[in-house]
Amino acid sequence: MRAMTLSGLLMLALANSANATCDGQEQLGQVEYPKNSSYFSSSVSNQLNDVSQQAQQKGEGYLMLEFNLRPIIGNKSLQQYNMWLASRRVERVKEYLTKSQLTSPIITRINTASATEQRQVDIVWCSLPAEPESDAEATTKVAMVE
Numbered sequence: 001m002r003a004m005t006l007s008g009l010l011m012l013a014l015a016n017s018a019n020a021t022c023d024g025q026e027q028l029g030q031v032e033y034p035k036n037s038s039y040f041s042s043s044v045s046n047q048l049n050d051v052s053q054q055a056q057q058k059g060e061g062y063l064m065l066e067f068n069l070r071p072i073i074g075n076k077s078l079q080q081y082n083m084w085l086a087s088r089r090v091e092r093v094k095e096y097l098t099k100s101q102l103t104s105p106i107i108t109r110i111n112t113a114s115a116t117e118q119r120q121v122d123i124v125w126c127s128l129p130a131e132p133e134s135d136a137e138a139t140t141k142v143a144m145v146e
Helices: 002-015 042-058 076-099 135-145
Strands: 025-032 061-068 106-111 120-127
Touching (some): 025 042, 042 061, 042 120, 061 076, 076 106
Antiparallel strands (some): 025 120
């Protein structure tokens, strides 16, 4: 069952790679970064440990790590640097959570058209929609009730 859920999640991610959606989202935290840095403070490690524990208790779903990046017009090297830094920040959070034995899938997203400058990675829990019952399961339940 878990393999089916993970494969379905991968198919969803591949089919909608340009726009990941998040049903039933719940904000679990934010990781703040100093300017021009991809390293978070040691106090954030405790926060990420809590996020990992919360995610383990949530059931079916996945974590989305999201970073909002403001576009810079006319300075290609600065755009490239900011994209690299955003990717590095998201990857550091992902690496930490993966090493903490988090078993839930982690999807990352960098929004490149944010209206404001931000230096944090948002950590969001996304619940998977309930799977519809097959006809055989529904018939079995009806037969058991009668």
